[in-house]
Amino acid sequence: MNSAVETVEFKPEATAEAVAQAKILLVDDEPKSLYALQQLLSQLEQNLMIAQSGEEALRLALKNDFAVILLDVRMPGIDGFETARLIRSRERSRLTPIIFLTAAADEMASMFRGYEVGAVDYLMKPVVPEVLKSKVAVFVELHRKTERLRESEEKLRLLAAHLISVREEERAHIAREIHDELGQVLTGLKMEVGWLAKRLKDKDLIDKTDSMGKLIDSTVQTVRKIATGLRPEMLDDMGLVAAVGWQAKEFQKRTGIRCRVKLPPEVKFDIDVSTTMFRIFQEVLTNVARHSRATRVDIELTVAADRIGLDVLDNGVGITDTDMSGKKSLGLLGMHERALLFGGELKITGTAGHGTRVTVSIPLKGKA
Structure with a gap:
């Protein structure tokens, strides 16, 4: 007798480090400002993507799902406000958090305009490194939780699809069994009762067999109704x-x-x-x-x-x-x-x- 015990290797779930990096979009027309943001946020170890214009930012937003977008207000061409409005108008990016960055001490009206087009925050340059990293880290974590929730919903939906498929298969199988097996038995029983009725002389017994035949007919109809309810043959x-x-x-x-x-x-x-x-x-x-x-x-x-x-x-x-x-x-x-x-x-x-x-x-x- 072989007493060897089979060992089963359990693989731990992916750790936080193995989770795909979140994408962060940095938008500024000044190369030095972009470089400074990259150096500052590189400590978060996420996928930093850059754009030097509103047009370039829009193209990237069409193809990627970002955890957060850091957007300079004053840029040539499409400025930050218009860029944010266009990003918000697209279904894919309408919920993406946008943080405005500006070097000028803009008036309150400008700040309000930023919030009106969908910004979640409005920071003045030079930004405080710890503040910016903390804010970005919060949105990265929120993005990860949202992605995990979306994955869970997809798994639940796939499970639901499997359960529905199994249920339909089982209903079809039961319907066939009821129709074929029970239907055949009832048909045979009806024939036997008919055979017996032809050989009876007593009126009461003949009436009884006639009643039995009607009961069997009613049962056959009920069986067909149940089978059809489970899985219509017509379909x-x-x-x-x-x-x-x-x-x-x-x-x-x-x-x-x-x-x-x-x-x-x-x-x-x-x-x-x-x-x-x-x-x-x-x-x-x-x-x-x-x-x-x-x-x-x-x-x-x-x-x-x-x-x-x-x-x-x-x-x-x-x-x-x-x-x-x-x-x-x-x-x-x-x-x-x-x-x-x-x-x-x-x-x-x-x-x-x-x-x-x-x-x-x-x-x-x-x-x-």
Whole structure:
């Protein structure tokens, strides 16, 4: 008997030193000032990038995510204020902290202007080294925490995608088992009862077998309903467009709420995208039935070259901001997350007394 014990090597997580350096942008038209800032901030051991004009700073801001930007106010061409305004106007850099540096004792109005265009601080040259390093270090640490949070959100989203995928696979498997196995058993049982009924003479026994046959028929319908609820065959066999049309008809039949449906010609989509859109559609209809008090629902499914869209509008009471942010809004959150997993977006708007609109848009080129 081999008693050797297998050793497992545990690798520690990356230390703070191994974390990627944060990018800091230094903007000044004076080479000496840039050199002084580089020497001062090099002690923070971060990735220092330099620009000698507002135009150059804008180009760098388009391509990089900075922890903080140190921006000289007075520069030829685009000055610091205009540079800051343009940086703030871009989605990628609209939240990047900007610290203004100026050699002149500007008036208070100039300082206020700096804050108006998005500065988080306004320092006079020559700056106190310890003060500047402390301020920059705070934003570097904040940037790192934000990046860690973003990475955690991405991991949670990937986990959610995996769990949804596993759940859909399990539902499909259970639906097939119920339909095939239990369905076959019930069909066989119905045949046996029918065979027995043909050989009976007693009226009471014949009536009993007839009742048994009806009960079996009812059970078969229930089994089909359960299997369809778990995973509609229509979605797998006919595609999303047909499944949406079928679901709308079933909803109208079950609730009495009229559905007006506008569908494109049938197009085959990636099965994961189809499933995501269909599940969102089901959740929207569930919310309409439960909360809207609507009498009509307008449904439109659209297909573009690169996107698929869904628009559902009811004429109910209209969803409120409280409803969208309340404890009972987990279904809405689930719809948002499903769309986000594929790089899509979902918008919900409501007007009191005039109904609720849900619009969904998902790219057709794979997951985000």
